Amino acid sequence: MEHITLLLGIVIITALVFDFTNGFHDTANAMATTISTGALKPKTAVAMSAVLNLVGAFMSVEVAKTISKGLVNEEGIQPEVIFAALVGAILWNLVTWLVGLPSSSSHALMGGLIGAAVASAGLGAVNGDVVVTKVLIPAVAAPLVAGVASLLAARVTYKLGGHVGEKTSAKGYRAGQIASAGLVSLAHGTNDAQKTMGIITLALVAGGALHPGANPPVWVIVSAGMAIALGTYLGGWRIIRTMGKGLTDLQPQQGFAAQTSAASVILASSSLGFSLSTTHACSGAVMGAGLGRKGGVVRWSTATRMFVAWGLTLPAAALVSALAEMVMRTGDVGIAAVTVFLVGSCLAIWLISRRKVVDHHNVNDVQPADTEAPGVVTTAMAAVTVPPTAAAVAGEELKATIPAPAAPTTPSAPAATV
Secondary structure, eight states: OHHHHHHHHHHHHHHHHHHHHHHHHHHHHHHHHHHHTTSSOHHHHHHHHHHHHHHHTTSOOHHHHIIIIISBOSTTOOHHHHHHHHHHHHHHHHHHHHTTOOOOHHHHHHHHHHHHHHHHHOGGGBOHHHHIIIIIHHHHHHHHHHHHHHHHHHHHHHHHTTTSOHHHHHHHHHHHHHHHHHHHHHHHHHHHHHHHHHHHHHHHHHTTSSOTTOOOOHHHHHHHHHHHHHHHHHOOHHHHHIIIIISBOOOHHHHHHHHHHHHHHHHHHHHHTOOOOHHHHHHHHHHHHHHHSTTOOBOHHHHHHHHHHHHHHHHHHHHHHHHHHHHHTTOHHHHHHHHHHHHHHHHHHHHHHTTSOOOTTTTTOOOOGGGSOOOHHHHHHHHTSOOOOHHHHHHHHHHHHSOOOOOOOOOOOOOOOO
16 A cells, blocks of 8 residues: 555656646746737736636636546556656656747646556457547637637737737737636646646555546645646747747737637637647647738647647557556566656756756747748748739839839929019
């Protein structure tokens, strides 16, 4: 029993470490556009996001139930399986943070849990229908729905604000951005903080500390909320840079449209118990808002790297977690080896990140998106664009050859006669 209690404590601490990495990994979802448009100073933005993440953690437990009761079968799941799942999720979070890619912490956790459960008890340990309906379908639908909604919202905001002065419009939308960013942070707390609550609850059930089907205890809700809030406050500046400036250059109107659309999608998913990737929703909204402004440009090379990371998240985390579970089958020596590997890997990634520091001082130092060389999507769109007619081209050339009319001169007054 002492061994199980000790292992259970290690699992709970590791789960809170994952929650911490989830916080700084996903800060960009709420605050990247607010920081990039200058609506809030970087440190103020992450502090506000941290507080609202904490508040959101207490608003619902539906997503926590999906993780603790629905994704895998509780029977036969041991604490070692939960620990292995967290190893894969944490390492994927840190690797993608290092390269500044906004991948899904949620999918990293679920991929790790699926991989460890399959390695431990076979395919029957995973509820496939839950994976499809509450994980895979939202993963595809979230960025598309948020992107289309954001594109339309951006166009509507520009149309409605066309008769308003640019300075007045920008000021109003900056205020709107602050409100919508707060809403995204609140929504993030209702969704992502609960995933750690669910994984800790599952570990407590596996360790015999809770009966199967139990809801998260209050102390689990509080500790998970505090961990994600602390991670949010430290700020994942590398990913904030990618989301705020790396994908597209946003104006306040676009930032407001992106955040409002993303928050709506996340809150709707949380109420239905969908374990939605807030990263997918917010990234889709940012790209949609980028295309919603006339002449807006999306940095498709960065978007392509991000899409590849999204596709690799579930299988990569699952593979690492499955290997960790196999090693831990050897007993205490295996558990110690996996723990040392996790700590050593985290330290190595942090040391590598110190070679080129990204923080609140240089988070917006990015080459503008419209100076990037045309990517595959831009080239393809140009290829299908109807070329101008020969008459139109000739007309433009003729206009260029005609000199501009001289400015009218004021006749001078007649000379005075003597």
